[in-house]
Amino acid sequence: MEYLGYYTSPLGMIRVINDEDYLLGLDFIDEELKQENKNKLTENIIKQLSEYFIGERLEFNIPILLNGTEFQKNVWKELIKIPYGETATYKDIAVRIGNPKAVRAVGGANNKNKIAVVIPCHRVIGMSGKLVGYAGGISKKEWLLNHENKNKKLIDKR
Incomplete structure (x- = not known):
């Protein structure tokens, strides 16, 4: 199952897509496209983004699933x-x-x-x-x- 959350950064809206275990996508968007459907990982990713944007976080501690060659x-x-x-x-x-x-x-x-x-x-x-x-x-x-x-x-x- 995929989860979806949004974070309003100083640069605009960021969409967060994750499953139970991994961050799958994070991108800048113009507006919320679908209703949020968060889990604990989504909340943690948004918390870490917030810490990054206020200057408190230098490294992310988020499990990532890399999909590519x-x-x-x-x-x-x-x-x-x-x-x-x-x-x-x-x-x-x-x-x-x-x-x-x-x-x-x-x-x-x-x-x-x-x-x-x-x-x-x-x-x-x-x-x-x-x-x-x-x-x-x-x-x-x-x-x-x-x-x-x-x-x-x-x-x-x-």
Whole structure:
């Protein structure tokens, strides 16, 4: 059975889709499409999103079910390793997964990420340092990176 919840973030509405055990999807949407049908995992995901957006959570502790090709799964697992407040290039990810020539394929896998924010594809940037390619839009990517940088600086001062 699938469960559905919504979270109103500073960037707009986020839809959360999960089953009994795993987060299956998390994306930005314009409006609630169906009535919520939450379980304990849905509530936990929304709680962790809230903590992230107020700057209290640096890492998510949510079980994720990755649905994609082996290549995509390898890319997404590598994205999760990018530390909060830091970035990596598509080339960096390609090298880390042992396929340095697969830069475009990494971009394609990034584009197919169905679990925004938790699998932090927003932390992947172009070789020149430019913000490129974010399904939620470049303005959301920029906001997320600025949010993390600001909070990381506060945490580093502690």
